[in-house]
Amino acid sequence: MFAVSITLFVIVVFTVLGQAFPLKINAQNFTREAFASREYIYIGGGYVQTDSGHLYSDQMYVEKLLPPKLCQPYPLIFIHGQGQSGTNWLNKPDGGSGWASYFLNQGYIVYIVDQTERARSPWNPTGNTTLTTYTAEYIEMRMTASQDFNIWPQAILHTQWNGTGRMGDRLFDAFYSSNVQFQSNTVIQQQNMQAAGSALLHKTGPAILAAHSQGGLMPWVIADSVPDLVKGIIGLEPSGPPFRDAVFSSTPARAWGLTDIPLAYYPTNTNSTTPLQTQSVPNNSTGLDNCIVQADPARELVNLKEIPVVVMTSESGYHDVYDGCTVSFLQQAGVHAEWLRLGEVGIHGNGHLFFLEKNSDEIAGVLDEWIRKHVT
Numbered sequence: 001m002f003a004v005s006i007t008l009f010v011i012v013v014f015t016v017l018g019q020a021f022p023l024k025i026n027a028q029n030f031t032r033e034a035f036a037s038r039e040y041i042y043i044g045g046g047y048v049q050t051d052s053g054h055l056y057s058d059q060m061y062v063e064k065l066l067p068p069k070l071c072q073p074y075p076l077i078f079i080h081g082q083g084q085s086g087t088n089w090l091n092k093p094d095g096g097s098g099w100a101s102y103f104l105n106q107g108y109i110v111y112i113v114d115q116t117e118r119a120r121s122p123w124n125p126t127g128n129t130t131l132t133t134y135t136a137e138y139i140e141m142r143m144t145a146s147q148d149f150n151i152w153p154q155a156i157l158h159t160q161w162n163g164t165g166r167m168g169d170r171l172f173d174a175f176y177s178s179n180v181q182f183q184s185n186t187v188i189q190q191q192n193m194q195a196a197g198s199a200l201l202h203k204t205g206p207a208i209l210a211a212h213s214q215g216g217l218m219p220w221v222i223a224d225s226v227p228d229l230v231k232g233i234i235g236l237e238p239s240g241p242p243f244r245d246a247v248f249s250s251t252p253a254r255a256w257g258l259t260d261i262p263l264a265y266y267p268t269n270t271n272s273t274t275p276l277q278t279q280s281v282p283n284n285s286t287g288l289d290n291c292i293v294q295a296d297p298a299r300e301l302v303n304l305k306e307i308p309v310v311v312m313t314s315e316s317g318y319h320d321v322y323d324g325c326t327v328s329f330l331q332q333a334g335v336h337a338e339w340l341r342l343g344e345v346g347i348h349g350n351g352h353l354f355f356l357e358k359n360s361d362e363i364a365g366v367l368d369e370w371i372r373k374h375v376t
Ligand SMILES: *[C@@H]1O[C@H](CO)[C@@H](O)[C@H](O)[C@H]1NC(C)=O
Pocket: 126, 127, 128
């Protein structure tokens, strides 16, 4: 009980290289990471009875990094993708400084979570659910070395991963060894993240959600339950497209358009057969997929309507094939969503893990600019 109910405040001074005189150290000389004070909490979840006693279940690990000079009105909450943990936003596998540092240096409070039942957020072994994990081959093919496999048309353009992106390369190994197991049931994961995420926003107050890939589903379900507390949603190649998988399979998925669990639509759905009626819209350019969107007239995502949304997509990642469909779906449902394709703003050669790639700071700059312009 103690461990979960107490908030620990830990001031971290980054005395890298064992330097004992923090006051005389200029951060730039010793580490490229930003100075920050750090505290962590566990949020959400509760006790469950098991055969051998009580366990605490479905709570989420959250780390708060406070910049030396706070000058942004809203904090940024980063949610990582499948197989990943909050380390995604700390330093990069090649030792370069990560997005947490970038945004701390711009004066944001940065929150980093480990999704429920993942990494430092415990999995309940008595809950009858299973964990799974990604192989190295899966990561090479989809993310770090797509140019060697050419599964989708844009894959060949990939140049920004540092190193070969293949097993045995020091930087790939550094990245892949940070991958962790995850809850394999998407419905359970979305329910748990909705609960823990809303609890977090009640604690932080109004904030911006920035979420990658499978984590990119979570802002939709969290904002749907606490719309007034979400000031902006940044989808970093969020899971999609609506209603089905794409590129690697075309299995039906996300019956609620963006998610597997219900979102509030208006008018309310009265058809018990399926949450939403759909239609297929043909693609207009090479390399882009057809889209499935709602049949007309589309229902509105009432709780997301007032929240500015950007979907950011890399030039060579597999999401470029279909992220436009996610954006079309959002717009059709009345959401102010914008598709920001990095290739179209002159940032070339990135893949799905663009925040860990060589030019990650340049991309962070584009995002920072978007926030300053759209989140008010
Ligand atoms: C797990 O399954 C067992 C056997 O079916 C059942 O007795 C138990 O209640 C289940 N536990 C949970 C948390 O659902």
